Amino acid sequence: MLLHLSTWAEVERFLERSRTIVVPIGSNEQHGPTGLLGTDWLCPEIIAHEAQKSADILVAPTFNIGMAQHHLGFPGTISLRPSTFIAAIGDWTRSLAVHGFEKILFLNGHGGNVASIEAAFSELYAEASFARRRAGFALRLRNWWDIKGVGALARQQFPTGHGSHATPSEIAVTQWAYPDAIKSANYAPQIAGSGPIREALDFRARHPDGRMGSDPGLATPEKGGALVALAAKGLIEEVEAFGRELPAG
Secondary structure, eight states: OBGGGSOHHHHHHHHHHOOEEEEEEOOBOOBTTTBOTTHHHHHHHHHHHHHHTSSOOOBOOOBOOOOOGGGTTSTTOBOOOHHHHHHHHHHHHHHHHHTTOOEEEEEEOOGGGHHHHHHHHHHHHHHHHHTTSOOSOEEEEEEGGGSTTHHHHHHHHOSSSOOSBSOHHHHHHHHHHOGGGOOOOOOSSSSOOOOOOOSHHHHHHHSTTSOBSOOGGGOOHHHHHHHHHHHHHHHHHHHHHHHHSOOOO
8 A cells, every 4th residue: 555645534544454654765866877866765665565565564655865965976866964864754753653653664775874764763762752751653774685585685696796886686676667767888897896985076086987896787677576576575574573563652
């Protein structure tokens, strides 16, 4: 069930049987010469949307702008400041909690978001702690590549050239979902170099085509489909287990 394609009455009925919701969250940033700018928000969205096709899961609209300031040297990247990102996650959470959602799972597609998402969670829990009251909700962060079995499958599919940015696994997921948007390029070198992540101009100088340790040319829609199927299955299991946990209070 997709929140944005539902009416308020349908959501109200959903709340009678479940108080859990999944929020895909990512980033809109460069992913090398062939990766779609939306890769980091498309991957969790694709997986969550696939999961809800075969389970009673409610999926929120995708939070598609994240922490991408180090990619601003590449056209098309859109980034929030850490403080803006944290504040926005807070308001999304408060909005969902006021309707009665008690378990909110953020399915993340961008490693650069992790520290700020966790900081946002801490801010929300601190509000309750300083007011000496229960929060009334529980928050969970899950990176899609950390879902049970997904990382192992990616390593099996791409034993070399996986890297850490513009990876063939994430490119493959988008290829499976959007085959008409598949791009190609001649990579030089075939496997990109690695290095630190600092500010935007330094990143562009170190990684001129935007890749980090990866060979996206290894991606195929078939490999992406296998990753999506496994991740969707694992997400269903995680959502069901999260929903069975004791109420947040």
